[in-house]
Amino acid sequence: MDELLVATEAQLLESHGFRSKPQMQRLLKYLIKHSYDNNETALQQKEIAIECLGRTSDFIPSQDPIVRIEAVRLRKLLDAFYEDSQQTLPYRMSLPKGSYRIRFSRNEDNTLTSGIGLLLVCQAPKHASKSTLTLMSKIRHTLSDRLSCFHHLELMVEHLPKHQVAQKGSIHFLAEKQHDYVLRVEVVDDRQGGCLVSSVLIHRISQEILWSNSTLVSANNRTESLEVFYKNLVRSLVADSFGLLGQHWSNFTTQEGLDSLPSQQRSWAYLIGLVKKPSAKLAKNYLDFLNIRLRKYPQDYIAYAGYSHLAFYDLVFNFGLMDESLDERCERLLKIVGEHPTYDFFTVLLGVYCFMAGKYKDAKVYLETGVRLNPYNTCWGFFYGGVLFFMGEREKGISVINECNKDFGDSHALPGYYLLPEFLYHLDQEDPQKVLQMGMKLGLSTEQWSDIGALKSHPDLLEYCWRAVKPALLQP
Secondary structure, three states: OOHHHHHHHHHHHOOHHHHOOHHHHHHHHHHHHHHHOOOOHHHOHHHHHHHHOOOOOOOOOOOOOHHHHHHHHHHHHHHHHHHHOOOOOOEEEEOOOOOOOOEEEEOOOOOOOOOEEEEEEEEOOOOOOHHHHHHHHHHHHHHHHHHOOOOOEEEEEEOOHHHOOOOEOOEOOEOOEOOOEEEEEEEEEOOOOOEEEEEEEEEOOOOOEEEEEEEEEOOOOHHHHHHHHHHHHHHHHHHHHHHHHHHHHHHHHHHHOHHHOOHHHHHHHHHHHHHHOOOHHHHHHHHHHHHHHHHHOOOOHHHHHHHHHHHHHHHHOOOOOOOOOHHHHHHHHHHHHHHOOOOHHHHHHHHHHHHHOOOHHHHHHHHHHHHHHOOOOHHHHHHHHHHHHHOOOHHHHHHHHHHHHOOOOOHHHOOHHHOHHHHHHHHHOOOHHHHHHHHHHOOOOHHHHOOHHHHHOOOOHHHHHHHHHHHHHOOO
């Protein structure tokens, strides 16, 4: 077993929470050993009860809940240890709900929020041509550059053959770091003098394939073909509302239980869940977590980004969780933007706050800056286009939104409020077909949009539309 893992186990067993609990010590040692060895048989309830908890061979799990009870105790002890410990151990060990397999992860410095671990691996066949190897290096560089713009990712780039090792069970240490997903890109020569570029995204724990795509790059239009490949991959996987990868990670961590995540990862898990499916309950849980997190680590500026985003949702959805006025929220964000001027998350939020406060010129400047800082984040484009639209620059705003939509795929994947400006634009143009199409994408019934004339003359059209959209966004 890994030496640092052995050292972590020893320190856990000697800690205050475990020192006087021999049964918990025995259970922890047993689960660590067999989780590392990937011994599924030994991790069954009956085997655990017999080997660790003093039960006999006639033990029946359905009649005796001892294993489940002790697993809950162990999970709480592990979580409490990592929350309260003043020392940083080499590894973090956790016990996900509904499982008896210990999860191992590198215990990085937890004073700063970290995101989803994504490993980028770019490969080419052993006997690939020189031009193919050059293209592979270019793709690796470009993807590394674009993906690193997204703060919810902890990007690792690896292409050394000695590190491309098979994974063993639930534990895999690659280049000293743990990752949640693998994005594997391969470049292969074709017979017409071009290349085939394929990409596959795999969830490390479940080995589920979340994305696969291939693009033919001809020698004649290599630049255009590669740009389409980059846009499709980045937009689909990570761009709009954290993309497919963020959606999968949010769902998976919610099923496993957010408490099973290291504290430094939970902020992104809460935020992505809130963006995907806003609810007052989730917002309250997120706020409670952030209050504890920021008291313990007041320098965690990424957690402050989550706090500012939560404040925006609290304002828009009227959750009533925060007492700050809009001006106070703007002032706090302005100070943070001054300290972290290259962090596009803060800049875009400040632009949205300025717009809500009626400071349209400031809003436009901050949103333009945010888009420049990360031009690959479709979400910022939607915000910018929407603000332009409501500021009166309707044609330009819709043009920006349409550019974001281009090559994006199915707009049903977008949150409904992204589509409001375009819906209102087509309503103003009195285009019944477009109004119907956008209304359906917003998840609204056709009856609400059947009378365009009456709808246009509504005294507070935007508020009416917003009230109609909100129920579809606020599922319990």
